[in-house]
Amino acid sequence: MQLFRYGFLLRNLIVRDFKIRYRNMSLGIFWSLLNPLVMMGVLSFIFTKIFPSPSIKNFGVFVLCGLVPFNFFAVAWVSGTTSLLNNAALIKRVRMPREAVPVSVVLANGIHFVIQIGLLLAFVLGAGYGVNPNWLWLPLIFGLEVVFVCGLSLASSALDVFFRDVRYVVESTNTVLFWLVPIFYSFAIIPEQYKTVYQFNPVAAVVMACRLILLENRQPPFSILWKLTLVSTVALVLGLAIFRRSKRKFADYL
Amino acid sequence: MPPVIEFRNVSKIYYRHHTRRFFHRYLMEKWRRGAREPFYALRDVSFEIEEGGSLAVVGANGAGKSTLLSLIAGLSFPDEGQVEVRGRVAGLLELGSGFHPDLTGRENLVVYASLLGLSRRELQDRFDQIVEFSGIGEFLDEPLRTYSAGMILRLAFSTAIHVEADIMLFDEILAVGDQGFQTACFEKIRELREKGCTFVCVSHSADVLKRLCARAIWLEGGRVVRDGPCAEVVEAYRLSAGAHAHIVGTGGG
Numbered sequence: 001m002q003l004f005r006y007g008f009l010l011r012n013l014i015v016r017d018f019k020i021r022y023r024n025m026s027l028g029i030f031w032s033l034l035n036p037l038v039m040m041g042v043l044s045f046i047f048t049k050i051f052p053s054p055s056i057k058n059f060g061v062f063v064l065c066g067l068v069p070f071n072f073f074a075v076a077w078v079s080g081t082t083s084l085l086n087n088a089a090l091i092k093r094v095r096m097p098r099e100a101v102p103v104s105v106v107l108a109n110g111i112h113f114v115i116q117i118g119l120l121l122a123f124v125l126g127a128g129y130g131v132n133p134n135w136l137w138l139p140l141i142f143g144l145e146v147v148f149v150c151g152l153s154l155a156s157s158a159l160d161v162f163f164r165d166v167r168y169v170v171e172s173t174n175t176v177l178f179w180l181v182p183i184f185y186s187f188a189i190i191p192e193q194y195k196t197v198y199q200f201n202p203v204a205a206v207v208m209a210c211r212l213i214l215l216e217n218r219q220p221p222f223s224i225l226w227k228l229t230l231v232s233t234v235a236l237v238l239g240l241a242i243f244r245r246s247k248r249k250f251a252d253y254l
Numbered sequence: 255m256p257p258v259i260e261f262r263n264v265s266k267i268y269y270r271h272h273t274r275r276f277f278h279r280y281l282m283e284k285w286r287r288g289a290r291e292p293f294y295a296l297r298d299v300s301f302e303i304e305e306g307g308s309l310a311v312v313g314a315n316g317a318g319k320s321t322l323l324s325l326i327a328g329l330s331f332p333d334e335g336q337v338e339v340r341g342r343v344a345g346l347l348e349l350g351s352g353f354h355p356d357l358t359g360r361e362n363l364v365v366y367a368s369l370l371g372l373s374r375r376e377l378q379d380r381f382d383q384i385v386e387f388s389g390i391g392e393f394l395d396e397p398l399r400t401y402s403a404g405m406i407l408r409l410a411f412s413t414a415i416h417v418e419a420d421i422m423l424f425d426e427i428l429a430v431g432d433q434g435f436q437t438a439c440f441e442k443i444r445e446l447r448e449k450g451c452t453f454v455c456v457s458h459s460a461d462v463l464k465r466l467c468a469r470a471i472w473l474e475g476g477r478v479v480r481d482g483p484c485a486e487v488v489e490a491y492r493l494s495a496g497a498h499a500h501i502v503g504t505g506g507g
Contacts, residue, residue, distance in 0.1 A: 008373055009369065010367050011370075012365045013365065016354065016357065016361070016365050019355055019356075020354055020359060023357070087352075088351065090352045092329060092347075092351075093324075093327075093329070093347040093350050094345075094347075094352055094369050095327050095343060096369045096371070248331050251330040252330055
């Protein structure tokens with residue numbers, strides 16, 4: 001019963017977030033598609049004309065496989081982090097399950113993620129790669145990424161209430177990660193000693209798995225899957241623990 | 255039967271010099287214990303309310319009224335003493351918290367109702383009643399930014415009151431409603447009280463409090479200075495506040 005209520009609340013908050021973002025905008029949902037397309041165009045120009053990487057064919061699709069999971073991660077994490085501050089009036093004045101605030105914001109970004117995945121799949125098919133049974137792994141891979149971001153956001157949103165610097169730490173981390181996730185280079189060229197570290201970065205793992213599935217028609221290796229599952233689960237459990245511990249003081253600090 | 259709301263020697267402490275630099279302050283506090291200056295928003299407050307009771311809280315700005323309500327609502331927690339609340343609480347602590355100006359009245363209503371803890375089924379059953387009671391009518395599908403303050407109050411109040419919580423909290427909110435709506439609210443509140451709902455109200459309007467509540471407590475500087483029948487306490491507070499204003503007035507002149 002309690003869970004049922006929670007689900008209804010979560011759904012309403014997600015819809016609310018989504019509607020607020022797009023109401024009064026004439027292009028609406030297309031903004032969701034425009035950003036990855038522009039980035040894909042710029043990166044394709046640089047890495048085919050300025051610094052050509054001949055080993056990668058179909059650079060556009062290749063880079064989109066990296067951009068879509070990374071974009072979701074970066075945008076959802078920042079908006080998740082600031083969600084409690086942005087909803088201070090709610091936290092201070094309405095009694096509700098407070099976990100729902102960051103989680104709903106991340107899941108609302110999940111809707112954009114789904115749209116962008118649609119765009120990615122369209123490009124994959126357009127470039128001549130066919131549908132293959134390994135596509136069935138995609139929901140699991142992307143689902144784990146959403147779980148990971150939920151966990152991170154629960155922790156960072158709670159900390160952001162007490163230390164407002166957290167938001168900037170998150171933004172800087174994202175800037176650094178843009179380079180440390182194999183978005184515009186391939187996992188193959190990373191020196192051997194760093195490969196394990198890359199696999200423990202869930203965003204990098206998602207990108208790698210995504211490319212294996214979509215571009216090489218291969219099942220993602222077990223080593224990636226268990227590490228991704230492990231890190232996402234740990235992030236969620238830790239995030240919930242940090243949130244639960246500090247939520248009693250939210251109203252006093254907001 | 256145990257009381258529905260029970261405060262036992264409750265204190266709520268804030269610390270002065272709250273700057274935005276939380277991390278800096280955190281380090282300072284770790285290193286130099288006792289360097290912070292406590293400020294008691296509530297100090298040693300005790301009272302009980304039985305089921306179906308109605309309590310008015312009066313006091314000057316900053317006396318601790320809103321802090322008291324947020325402790326009952328379970329939004330913040332006491333630093334000393336115990337607060338026990340038995341039952342589902344719904345509060346209107348601020349007009350339209352959680353409302354968004356770009357969403358329509360209907361959309362805001364649905365979000366607000368689920369924030370207050372209504373399930374999908376409960377909302378379905380009560381939606382028409384809520385809309386009817388609010389008297390919003392044709393504006394239901396207009397964005398909230400076109401609403402007047404009174405209309406927002408109508409929507410929020412109507413939603414909150416249909417949650418049918420065991421305990422209702424009101425913080426200075428009836429003031430915006432017109433005469434007709436106020437009368438309807440009083441009627442509805444009386445009806446809920448007969449069903450055993452408990453009310454706690456904060457208001458600066460003596461008339462509203464006298465109509466709604468049987469008992470009152472008067473807070474000053476976070477302490478309960480008087481606790482008793484509503485009319486008596488509210489009258490005493492009004493006289494003292496009036497006298498105080500008079501002194502300030504002549505002193506300033």
